[in-house]
Every structure is written in C-alpha cells, then in structure tokens.
Amino acid sequence: MAILESIFRPYNPSDAERSDRAAADRLRHRQKVRQCIRENIADIVAEEAIIGKDGGRIIKVPIRGIKEYRFIYGENVPGVGQGEGEMEPGQVLRHGSGEAQGQPERAGDRPGVDYYETDVTLDELVEIMFEDLELPDLERRKLRELPAQRVLKRKGYRHAGLRIRLDKRRTVKSKVRRRLAAQRRAAMTRGERFPFHEDDLTYRHMEPDLKQESNAVVFCMMDTSGSMDTMKKYLARSFFFLLFQFVRAKYRNVELVFIAHHTEAQEVTEEEFFHKGESGGTFISSAYQKALEIVQERYHPSLWNIYAFHCSDGDNFDADNATALKLAEELCQVSNLFGYGEIKPLGSRYYESSMLQLFRRIEADNFHTVLIERKEDVWPSFKAFLARDRVRE
C-alpha cells in the first residue's frame, strides 16, 4: 500500500475575512423573502393581529412561496426513533399542538419537510406593504406649504455679533485666561491695568431654524357604537391601522385626527382610538359634524388638503340619515377625498341596514365607498381607496 500522505493548510485570517461567499446568495434569498411577503401581504395583514403594535416589534410571518418543493412522502408514513426508557405502543410522543414532551424534534430523517417562518419587524412589514403604494395626489400637489415658521435657535459662539447677544461670562473668562497667560510670561506686573481686548468679546450665535410644515390632514372616523361587535371593530381598526401606518411611513408631516363616535362624536388620541371600546346608539352625522367643526377650527380647506375616512357598520338611526347625508356632502366639498368603508361581516348585510344605499345619492366624485366583509377584504379595500384618489386626477 502506498504511504498515506497528508497536508495541513493553516488558518489564514485574511482568507477567512474574504471568504464570505454565501453573501450574495443570502442577499438573493432575502429579496425572495421580501417579495414573498409582498405577495402574501393580504393574508398576513388579515391573519396577524398586528394592530396597535409598536414598530420595533417582531412578528412572525409564515412564508409559503419560499419552500423548496420536491416529491416527498406525506403524513401517512411511519418513522423510527430511538426511545428513552420504556415505551409502549399507543403512547403519544407529541401532541398536535406541538407541545413536545422532550420528544422528537423531527423524528426520523424526513427530507424536505420544510416549515419556514421568517421574522420581520412591523416597520419592515409596513415598508414592504407600502413600497408600491403612493398617495400620488398628495405628491402632485406639492402640498401648499404653510409659511415657514422662523425660529431662532442658539448655535455656538462667535467673536463678532450683535451687542445684545454678548455673552458676558465667556468674555470675562477669556480675559482672565489671557491675563494668567501674560503673568506666566511675566510680561506684566501685578496690579497693572489689564483691559478687555477685542478677541475676548464672545457673542452667542443664533441661526434661523426653518420648520417645514406640510398641510395635509387625515381624518379617521370610526363608529364605536354598540352594534359594532368585536369582529367589526377588529376590521375597522385593521383598516385604520393600515391607513395610520401608511401615512406615518410615507408622509412625516401629515396630521392625523381621530374621531370616535356613537351617538356623539369625540376627538380622541391615537391610543384611545385603537384600544378603547364604546357602546351606545349610532348617529353617523355626529362624526361628520365633529369633523366639520375641526376643519373649521384648525384646518381651513383653502390651506389644507383634507382626507377623510369613515368606517361604520352602517347601522344608523333612521332619523339621522338625512342629516348624515347632508353633512357627508358638505364634507365632500371641503375634502380632497372622502372614503366610507362599510363593515359587514359575511351575511350580516342581509338583515342590517346599510348606508351604502343612501350614500349612493352623493354625486361628488371624490366620494368613495367600499364594503368590507371579511378580514381578507381589508387590504384590497384599502388599496381601492388610494387607487381611487389616483384615478381622479
């Protein structure tokens, strides 16, 4: 037999640093994951209870398209494992819920059973969701800017400046320093007068701070009456959550106004809007009234782009319908887009009254309604609203 030879190649740190050859494939894989999330976004938005969660929070997103398919055996295939201690036929190793009793992680060697889940932060998800969505109308109008607010802001010190901004403390300190230096050099004798020099004078420097303020406002109006059961509230909140995330992700300077209403409307905070439950009857007009009031007070239509969205189950008191219609028309006049989403979980539209009929009378072309029947509808209807805005121009 030939003598066995061997070679050792020592570790080379610089090689190791250069040798991350999986980098490109990893990148490609990430791109695919992202794409996959984008394709399944409607399901993810529908499935995940993502509402009201913080941006940094990690959510698990099941990925379907990224599996590597092969011909494999299905579930009726038995496997073999190694046991610990006594085992009996019929003993359950692991329940379907996935709660292992310290038993098989993956028993046997079944190839390709490829359960895949990826973690993304909510912010990332939102970013992916809205990658190809825009509120183009907002952009095209270039948002009439409010007169920029001039605020003066302290910014460092200068040796020249307005007398009034002279910083006396620093000026004196500077003189003291100079005198000590002079004494050390013995250039002067004690008691001699030591005047201020021009270099000692220190002025506070101010710079004007330009504060950009765009003038678009989004009104989120939600029915919180007793007829809005958990499911309906969930759908409405999902919708507004998307809207809220969208506006926040795309337009930093857009203002949001949250209005919750039953028989009367209230302006609420974001926190309250997404988390608080209410009950009572429904006067839809109250919300529109409130919105109009707020517009009057703070967002004059000649200065502001106004977007209003309202979600309700449409179960309004009949007596209120006329007022609601009138106010809705008014709201259409002041706003760029007014969207009404009616939440009717499957089936309920056959026995509950609906505002959709009534609102059909509104002729304004910036008014748009959608029907949300189940959670899968949230995303498409959201897109429909935005698309509507785009078509109109």
Place this chain on the structure above:
Amino acid sequence: MQTYDLAQLIEWDQRIREKVAEFGLDCFPQEFEICDHNQMLGYMAYAGMPSHYPHWSYGKAYEKLKTLYDHGVSGLPYEMVINSNPALAYLMRDNTLSLQILTIAHVYAHNDFFKNNFTFQTTRPEFVIGAMKSHGQRVRSYIESPSIGIDRVERVLDAAHALSLQCRRNLALRKLSVEEQRQRKLEDAQPREDPFARVHKRQQSETPDLHKVPLEPEEDLLLFLRDHNPFLDEWERDLLTIVHEEAQYFVPQIETKIMNEGWATFWHKRILESLNLPQDLHLEFLVRHNQVVRPIAGSLNPYHIGWKIWEDIYRRYEEPDVEEEDQLESGVRSGFDKIFSVRAADRDASFLRRHLTERLVRELNLFEYRVRGGDWVVTEVADQEGWRKIKETLIRSVGMNTVPVIKVEDADFGHHRTLLLVHEHDGRDLHLEYAEKTLAYVYQLWGRDVALQTVVNGRKVLLQFGDRGFTTRQLTR
C-alpha cells in the same frame, strides 16, 4: 482559545497515519484546512464544496444554520470531509487539541470509506473539485450573460433542484443505452426456446413497440427532460446537466450516511485508544466520543446507530455466543476481516437489513411512530413481534428510500405529448401539496402537459398539470 499549534497537529497526524496504516485502512491522500466557524457555516451551506455555483437556496441554508448556531440550538460539526482525491477536510480552529486528534482520526476513516465503498466508485473523486468549479463558472457566466440573466437561470435551477433526486439510485449498475434497451426488447420478444416445439402449438411472438419513448421506464428525470424537450436552450440543458451531475455525486453519501458515520466513529475510537494519549487528552476524548454517540431521544443519531452495528459485527466475528456461532459466514478470519468487506459491499439499506439484529433493535431502544391527527403516536416497540416492523420501517427511511421512486413512463401519453410519470407506490402516499408544486416544475421544463400516476388513500389517481393548472382524476382499474 486555541490550545495547540500547527506543529502539534502535524505530529499527532503523523502518529495517527501510522495507526491508520497498521489497521489497514486504505485512504486517498489527505488535505486538512483549518477554518473558523464562519467559514465552516459557509462550507456547510454549500455541502463543503470550495467552489460551487450560486443559488438562493444556499443562502437560505446558511441563514438557517447560522440562526440555529447563534441560538445554540445546534453546534457545528467538528469536521467536514469531501469525497475527493486528495480528500479534503475542514477542521474547526477553535476546537481543542483532543478534539482535533479525534477529528483527524475520524476523517481518515471517512476517507477510507469514500475510497472503498462500492457506491462511491462512480463519483470520480479526482475530478470533483474541478467539476464543481467549472459548474460554478458556467452558471455564473449564464447569470452574467445579458441575454439570460439571473431570473431565468434561477427559474431553471429552482425547477431542476426540485427534481434532482429523481435519479438512479444504484449507480453501480450500468445504465443501458437506448440501443441496448432496444436490443433487450427485441430479445425479450423472441419466443422462449422450447424443447418440445414439435408437439406444442407455435408460440405467438409479438413485435415490441420500438418507437415508444422511453423504451424502458426512465429514472433520470432531468436527463430525460434535457434530451427530449427540443425547445430547451443550450444553456438550459447545461443547467439540467449540472444539477443532475451534482445530485449523482451526492447520492452515495445519502445512501451511506449511517454506515459512513458509524465507520468513522468505530475507527476514531480504535485509533485513539491505541495512541496512548496523555491522561487529560484521553479524558476529554472520552467525553467527546460519548457526546458524538449519544442517542437522541425520539430521533435517530446515525453516529450512534452506525457505530453500534459496526461494533456488533466485529464482536460477532471475534467472540460470538453460541447461537451466533452457526450463522457466521465461513472463511472469515477475523472481525476486522468481516467489517472491511462489509464496508466495501453494503449501503445503509442492505447494511441494516443484514446486520441489524433483534438484539440490536432492543439495545438501541428503537421504536416506530406514526402521525395520527397531528399527534405523534408510538406504534411499535422493540418486542418480539415489533422489531421486524421497526427494522422494515427504518430501512425505508434511510438513504434514497426516503425519496419516492418516480419514473418516466411515456413521453407521448394520450398521443398529445403529455409526459406521463409513474410513482411506484409502496404503501406510502405522496405529499400532495408538494407533488402539485413539483409537478408544476416538471411542466415548466417539459413545456407541455404532464401527468403523474400515483395512489392516494388506496385509490389510483392521475395528477395532471397543464395550461389550466392542476387537476386530479381518479383512475378506475
């Protein structure tokens, strides 16, 4: 912290090689490369190949490994050996000296196995590094070519990867050429020779259909698609070839996982015990060895199973008990003699069939389980009746037996160039979602309708994939 220097490794390697020669292991020349854990992750993701073509699935593999590693779910292997000539092995830099010694011994046994086991005889280890490199270059050139680009290359690779293991399993059997298949068909069609031809009625001989494609059911799915779809571009054919060749290269490793790991474990133990290690190194070696062969409850540890079987074979030929004595193969002089011949002539399935005894099934505490309604239920335990079933199930879940046998039956099914595949059903149904998605890949590469005949819940079913998407049809008969 590194507790040794290279000179020490080389010195120990020298002593190990002496032992390797003494024991009669027969190895390729060996190259060791010291790497850090990041490099190791990289090598693992690419099945150890120093150069490999790019594909996102390797990025996925890397991420998975890294996540598991970072969260401490799984450690990294101590080594990785490539079946090449010279054999290439990676050693983890951060391992202790004792672990390195164990690993080096382990590597030589793998090396010997690659060189001598019959399944590896077709892998051409002297060319593999170069071949992988050339594959990588070709794939990259297609990706970079402005007329092809990454998206199209990926589409073909995705499909090819899905089908790569639908290939021949026993590569030691030569594949017949079309001409030989035709010859065989003609011969088969000849009437049998009949000594009483005079008194018998004349036999009818049927003319065989020599125009059928394929003549005999074809197992190499990718090659068949490559050769029989005229609308594939040259670069697409090349990609199919590349993926096929690589799969063929890895089939022997899939087929001998338990044997190979068991063999290496058997020998690293023997070699290290013969080295007269200083006490501290020896103690650590014992701890490490026990970690390697620790049974994983509920799962299978190929190191443990393989090692136990090898030890048992060796023991039976060295010191058999009364019952075993009669069953020994005659003419075998020693335990070593026996295991060397087994290492050359078996693969996991035959290894288990021949050498996994009732006693071992009990000793290893093997059991069979099934998934029922989402629960994992023990169905057989190692008792007098159960052990045979467990053994059968185990044999079916090793090596290529985990991959359904699917052959091309007809390229002109129903006379409209539908590709008919037949699944050789052995009691195990296909995973239908996966079958549907994979069939879509066959459709993509074939360019026309495809159909797969299989059995679902005891009924013969034809799964079809075509322009109108996926359909299933019950077959009567």
